[in-house]
Amino acid sequence: MLSPADCPDMPTLRAQIDTLDRELVRLLALRTTYIDRAVEIKTGAGLPANIPARVEDVVAKVKATAAEEGLDTEIAEALWRQLIDWSIAREAKTIKLD
Known part of the structure; x- marks a missing residue:
């Protein structure tokens, strides 16, 4: 990867952006495999798909990492909340608690 300053033209x-996008998609796909494993573990443990305290913990960690990396924390939070909502919906399709 070239640094942005080393890119001589559009x-x-x-x-370089396309390469980063492919890597982001690969990492999101990998994250999904962990979500699928969470379904198995949560089902066995009788846990619900949505655990609000965990959601807030994840968001806090993401915002802290975003701040450390110089990324706007508001955009990081918005992206992760959407990702978390999608993940919970994916889990909830399988996890059925009475």
């Missing part, structure tokens, strides 16, 4: 810059 095609080179776009190629």
Whole structure:
């Protein structure tokens, strides 16, 4: 990967962004495999898909990491809340607690 400062033109810059996008998608797909494993563990333990305290813990950690990395914490929080909502919905399709 080139640093942004080392990109001499827009095609080179776009190629670097495309590479990052592919890596982000790969990491999100990997994260999904952990969500699927969480379904198995939660089902066995009788836990619900949505655990609000855990949601807030994840969001707090993401915001802290975003701040450390120089990323706007509001955009990080918004993205992760959407990701978490999707993950909970994915889990809830399988986890059925009475």
